[in-house]
Amino acid sequence: MSVNVATGEQLEKFKIFDVKDVSQLAPGLQLTNTTGRNNTTTLRGVTFDPDQGTAPAVQLYLNEIPADAQTAFTAMYDVQQIEVLRGPQGLLRGLSAPAGSITIATRKPNFDKIEGYMQATGTDRHAYNVQGGVSLPFSDSFAIRVAGLVDGNRLNQVRDVNLGGQHSQSRTESGRITLGWKPSSDFTAYLNYQYLHADNRQFQQVIGSGNTPFGTYRSVFGIPSVFMPPAFGGGPFATDTSVVSGPALGVSDYGAVQEGAFRNQNETHIVNLQFDYDLGPATLSFVGAHQFSKLKINRDLDAANAIPNYIQTSNVVTPYKVDTAELRLTSDNEEGLGWGVGAFYSKQTGTTVVNQDNSIFQYAVAPNALVNPPCGLVGGAAAGCTGNFAPYTLPNQLPLSVLVTVPVDSETWSFNGNLRYKTGPLTIQGGLRYSIMRKVQTTQQSLSGIFNTPPAEIIPAALQRTRNTPITGGATINYAFSPDLNAYIAYGHSFRQGSTKVAGPAVVSDDLIRTNPEKTDSFEFGLKGSLIDRKLNYTVAAFYQKLDGFLSRFTNIYWSSPTNPGQTTGGFDFNYNGDAKVKGIEASLDARPTRDWDLSISAAYTHARWSNALLPCNDYAGTGTPNTTGTPAVTGTGNVSYCNSSDKLANTPDFSLNANTELRFPMDKVTPFVRALMTYTPSYNWWQSQYRFKDREMVNLFLGVRSNDDKWELDLFAKNLLNQKRITNISLGEVTTNASVYGTYDSGYSSVNVTNPREFGATLNFKW
Template structure:
């Protein structure tokens, strides 16, 4: 079956590339139609050409720059409010994660993402992309396997961000300012200036944003969560002739997040013989943290992007290239539940993200029957990740002042060297004015060298015979965290897909699509030593997906209805399993693990692992303008994303084969970790989700009052991984305001989460703990994230 699919993809590759006529990227995403009562035409670039949304054979959610400003979507993660089954999360101020169609991802996996992120058609790191957003033209959420028409392959989908480009002919711009009752502020703006009218122009935009992130107050540090982001962007557009145009963009970003970890539970006096509490009882709506050390994440990024189109008559030559230079620094207390009072376990991680990307494509100019494209893509990432952390080994859970622990400092050095090149081809055949076939394929060469050295240093321990603790001499040793035989990975995947589209009428189109994706396996960073290879490095992942869809426009295009159904089969889906207790073996005289598992739990770690899985579901979007003064849109998704009896790492403290983390930590079975067979969800998300938004306008002379609403619904769901029932969430934002006719200015008052729901959105499997050889320190808390409480604010904007 695999070889048969590969032959099909090779045949696609040989025929050329997709139905991509030689049109340039759309500069205008909406064509006003309000005067006729019809819905605005939305132009998307999901297929790397400019097409009307209703003509693209793919399930897509589009968020325009106008919507971003009017709905006060100040953070990239707010895009999920307009795209069902999309979840963008950040539980610690650093690790941005995307889930789409139930297919989830954790950036600490080290793999390519399940949902890829593009800025001006350049793949970018989610840790940089998912920050405060401004001066965007459009965001597109593309569902299903991606990679045939863009450089990287992703099984779940892609999110493309496109910034506004300079206007060659006119001066235009905007400025917007927002303030809220929860100490949040956002000031942003942009202006285009023609330098040589019709030929050369520049656009300058900037942002300053501040907020309290998750609204959590740390009772042990007297400190609140807070964030400040500053960014600026300069763009140049040059069009010396009708046949050539180029755009150059530079963006600077500085983000500083101090996010406190929220706790939930009664707290505890963790140490024997010591009444000191980890902290007070904490409910969801208390929004408190208890860790005694700091939590701070800083991102300094520079991004350069160049794109040009050159019309060669028979075809158009397209180029996009980019350079990203990011410095990510995290300093954090690993004892987030304060399981050991009066003790901090500080970890400092420095991650450089140096990436160069280039893609060159030759795209045929529009032909009545056959259009094609060929392309080449190259990407290289370098840098050295360094981690410095405490790795103290506690013998018994006595007060830290007793000193019954072996002090250990661990320094981890991880050189990053990842390279990808690929060639792609696509063809489009317009068999009749109604029937079109598009095929595309990409052959890639992926090389990844993963090495990691761990240096453990300790002054030793004098021994304590009363507790049976022997003398341990001082030591300093360096070892390879990744065995040499696992350090090099080379893959040559063939990915791509095909779509068949039939246009029954200009307002009714049906399509069928097939797509194949691939993600290379990776070794984990900082994996504890002396573990089995399956816990150190995951295998590669492959998936095949099938989709059918229907796109319609009704009532003279006052109403659109889009439907899709899909099925995707994963061979070795890569997932991350957090907080898994491990036993890394018997100790030598220096207190270092070198032998087979000895039955003692030595700590907890987040492991990558493979498991077969199936994803299937349906999606629908209905949008309308029943009358000229009323717009609405409703999107819903139902997805079942499940493992197929996969044997996966788990915590199974009671030995019944089901995940649980109640009581003393133990390892079930003879291995380094416990394993459980799972038919569970790929991510902690419900099967159903819904989003809706609307605006009603009233004309009063030269003024236009309006009311807007934004609603998202997520039902309750039980998480097998966390052993927790998540409550349903009904988030409602309301806006009321006044603007001048022609959208020249606007003032609006708004309330976010007007129902003031305070719901847990993520929770650890068990309480935060620190393992010892003689009973764990138990904090009495589970670590959570929760919806932010109700927030009121005001926004003013001016366009010119």
């Protein structure tokens, strides 16, 4: 299969302190985090939003156990290696995934000698990273390894101009202890405990001129205009220029205007057990884990300050636990007929509580409207009408809070079997996995403030329970033409369970509440080989994938109530299915032209597209394509607008290229070196935001020296050497807030994510 491997040494060499930066070593892989919380993985053009509540498109494993990206991507230290496996996965381990898997293996204790490392890094962008690990063998059968991390940085380097210039800020502490037990040569076990505490405060960058969203309205009939918007005869509108959302900001300003924080806290405990028992003809293996996490999110939903002097608070607490276990029995013979069987179990429970401000804003009350003589019953525009004006201010805020409780209860059992036949250069392997997936998704919602309602279930009873029993699997044929050339052809079939909406509007059509399952069929052909006495290694893979009912998430979609089409409570995120196709080619070249020069180049071209799918969108102008032109409205008769799309599945380019190199200059006792890491992304268009992103050439350069026995290394580095400030994500049009009964308030800004500016730093590493 197609596999990229990043060793712990490579991660340390290229100062990869965040798992998301592993994408610099694997073409076609994109790991992003637009908010400081929602880690998103895209591989081969297939993406996944962790907020969509389904199994991921790219499954993540930490020490062989399925893990969530929110935790595993947060702390990167003392890693043995990371593998990126491409194409449908799930036959030989864990859970089914349509696009691939990422496995992270941490370093294990050494039973033979004391060894370890300590590494410290600091940069001119107020970032620091201190990490280390040490193995302590107490005997040839018992050893421990202790590792830890302290990391701090300014995340996206954004400062908030409305909060005194405060910067985004992150701090992470994590520790891990691993016990190793090897009572005999046939049995080895590792027990691992990891603690994580992360605290991220990330401001949302915006660009634009800002706006003066407040105005004044004339009263009519002697009635305060709080009850009389213009559509019903209210007087003319005048802008109140004394209140603005913020100053004009450009891409290079790295500025935010939100008046409240976006703080994400993660406290996690993970206990992991692994053992292998060699029974002679077969090996019995077990992996199991217990994870308990508590996530806290405090957020100002009005991130672009569309309503100045108002913080739309959202507080989310998500405590959850996940128990996972997998047992495998695999034959040990390499030639002839081999086999393997396994059983897998996973259960997740927990209750998320959301407390969100949904205040209603009315038009301003004219202070002397009730004193003035009424203008008559002919409307505010009548001749001689002398209405009153008043600023639209916060006293017209009608407080309303929404309390949402979301219990989580999901369980998966699966059983797999596989056969392998090897004779000389030919290997044929295939297998099936049968899964039983159960999920219960409910949501209780209550209101307090101007309206008070007791908790009520908002998910229809018929849509609360989901049970699926898919059969997944695959087959591979591999032929070794010579010791230096292998060819393979592979087929894979995967499945992802649909989901039920657990937040958002209470009254929408069933297609916006519950998605259907997704099924995937994939075909791949590849070559792997070496030339020039293995000084040159290469891989080439071509693939085709068909996704029936691909599960995706569409954010901030304007919706309308069927009982009151003119009223909306805001934009919401909806999951939806659509058919899609993916095809592409990947290649890599690893060379050592001389003993002191290493070079690696890899590239991927992926054409991942919807197949004329009808998908939720914002289509205010009724053009059939995404837009925010004019007054927010729903095109058609549904709760949301729908657009036909044959465009990209993910906000990624079709082509990507990665390269890295190291040139060494050996001396008597030390070796100076030059090291470089480059990623190229061409310009491309993203249909959901109707924006064309510029090309990016991200270059990281390292200059250093290390001892010839590899006991220490000192290097200076520059990340984003060319100081490119490129937009990587942007909202569709300017950000608005639909927090009012009448009208929508435009912030005058677009929300963006921009590549971090150039950063200089230094690292000192000791090993023993």
